[in-house]
Amino acid sequence: MNRIISANINGFVFQIDELAYDRLKQYLESLRLRITEKEVYDDIENRIAELFSHLLISGTPAIFINHVEDVIAQVGSAEELGDAMDSVDHEGSTEGEGAASASNSASTSSHAGGGGEHAKRLYRNEDDVVVYGVCSGIAAYFGWDPVFVRAVSGILAVASFGTVILVYIFLMIIIPAASTPAEKLQMRGEPVNFDNLAKVVDHNVRSAYESAYAKAMESVKPRAKRGLGKTGRLVVKVLAAFALVALFSIIVPGVIGAVLSVGMIAFVFDAFYDYFLLGYTYLFGTILAICAVVLVPLIQMIYGLIRILVNGKKMSPFLRWPLNVVFWIALIFLTFKSVEVGRGFSSSASVNFAKTCEQVDSAKTILVRTETVPLKWEGELDGPGREELDASIKDIDIEVTLNGRSGYHGEHAFYDLMVNRASNDVSLTIANTLETKPFVTVFKRSRGSRLTAVSNAAGLRYDVRWDSTTLILPDVLILGKNAPWRNPSVEVVLNLPAGYQANIDRSCRDLISYVNDQYLGLDDMENGYARVKSTESGVEMILP
């Protein structure tokens, strides 16, 4: 099955079979090589159009290969017409006949004529394309192997952090493509004479039959473009240029900013590591995947915009497919990773234990205070010494932000606390009980997957103890080493039988603020404690 193409000669539009189109194109190209005078060529083209019009009037639905062959036989092949042409070219000069017959006897000598145009020129080689033919064009110019040029520029592209890619885009725009046979010869620095041209055309014809489909597609494309109109195309181009400039003005500063803030990025990803305990292999995989998912569509977008601007070709499949594969692999990886992380937080669990105050005295008064948990230190200490750090934790005026990654406000920011990671999500409530002795209940809570939530909660370390009538609470809860961070928290409930009183030390101010909707005012105190009593009806604050 063959496609029927719309073709046009000097404004005369007709339908032509794909094969016939290729044959006709090859014939016209060979004529163009032999007939140097444009007017003569146009006349002959016109004659061909006229012969076609006769055929169409006589009822032929379209021009087929046999029609083209008939027309060629009638009008004459390039060689036959070449005879006539040569004598016109060398009109009036006696040596002209000699020269004409010399080049007519064809292939006998390749230096017959046209040797003057020996100049080499730099073109893009569109017959051998990976991205845009710049590398193979340079290779053709210097007579090197294109694979070598590509390999070197690939290495340079990485080594120069992408600068070479910008250079490539620039060259792609300024270097013209070698489209005519003469330009293809000039690209390689071969003399532009009849024999060499014939070789190129012969090569073209062979590949033309192979790519008949692609040609048909090309002939369809301009029609779609025509629909836009000249101004439409211009507007699209201007928009594309704007988009490109906008993209570059965002991306380039973005990349520079990213490079400058490498320290910041390192911190972010370190926190990432700490939070999800991904492991460094996973971490780098995740970073790469995020880059791929962001960069691939970006590259394709830039490429598409440039294509609109310079009417370029589609991206070479050798580039397009790996990019797509990388994108999808990265996306699938990230999806699985997200699901995994999401499942790690899907369930919550609570584990509790109780401790009773055994040594009750007649005063029936309990003192509640906190003690500072010494946070073990790992890694290099760059800044204050160990003692200083402990002191800074003890110093109640320094705000403690212990969220997974323990850090301290002020100068001593962000030290690794990998041994004892801690959370200050600890709260205290006072409740009324029917038991005779006061007791404390500790609820350790954590999230996790359906299977791990309970063990995550049980793994939290928070040890309350009674020192005669004093209840001592740690100020932070400790995660075990390598235990994942799954929003851990601890709730301490002090149960007081009726008649008991609790003095809540100021050190508990981060754990409790209200009792029975009454503000204890621990934050406002310089020293001392707030007092709470338990009655039959509940717990209430003893107002000072």
Added chain:
Amino acid sequence: MYVCAMDLENTQSQMRKGILEYCILQIISQGSCYSSDILDRLKQAKLLVVEGTLYPLLTRLKNGGLLSYRWEESKSGPPRKYFEITETGAVFLASLRSTWSELQFAVNHVSSITTNQELNHTENNPSQPNPTQSL
């Protein structure tokens, strides 16, 4: 033999070309016409092998100022180039006509002598066996 054939072809095409130009001018001088008309006439006269050869000649005559042309739209096909002979062309053609009749005369004259000589030559050829002698 090969070289001989090439020379023969070349001479033939040279001869035909000169005559073609004369004939083209002759046809156009009878009234303006476009390439298809000229081609029909030349083909009837069996002067043309391939159509394409006409166009370089037309361009050459036009460039030489012997012909002029105008474009005319065609209802069925592409626009047509109508040729007309110029005044120079007419003068040129007139002198070509006289040259042609001179040539015709010259060729006829030379040919008739050659033919006579050939005849004589054949008669006196000793290798040719004389029928009377052999008997």
